Amino acid sequence: MHERATQPHHRLVPQQAEVGRISHGDSGAAASKAFRTVSRRRARHGVSLDFYQKDGDISVQHYAFLISEEDFDQIFARIRGRGLEYWADPAKHRAGEINRNDGGRGVYFEEPDGHLLEIVTRPYGSG
Secondary structure, three states: OOOOOOOOOEEEEEEOOOOOOHHHHHHOOOOOEEEOOEEEEEOOOOOEEEEEEOOOOOOOOEEEEEOOHHHHHHHHHHHHHOOOOEEOOOOOOOEOOOEOHHHOOEEEEEOOOOOEEEEEOOOOOOO
């Protein structure tokens, strides 16, 4: 029998606005593909975020992306260029700052449905 390592494959993300908004470009993921009511954003490591339409209230969720220093520079420039609020911490106490945890850089920002996105250049606990 062939053993296969378990790894994440995808995560469903509810949204109320139309599929394919600007927030999908902020993760550094590849271009989206519409599939029924789902817009799929596949990251470089193969895990995807599958966005789907949902009526009514949605629960805010947190999604973190481990990215390169170069990607951080590009994504952070888009965050600032769009005038989005950002924070160094998930509690949103340190507005307009990035964190430098574990020798890397990290920042939190919201996508239009209120999900809290995070980009980091070093895994927490690695420093």
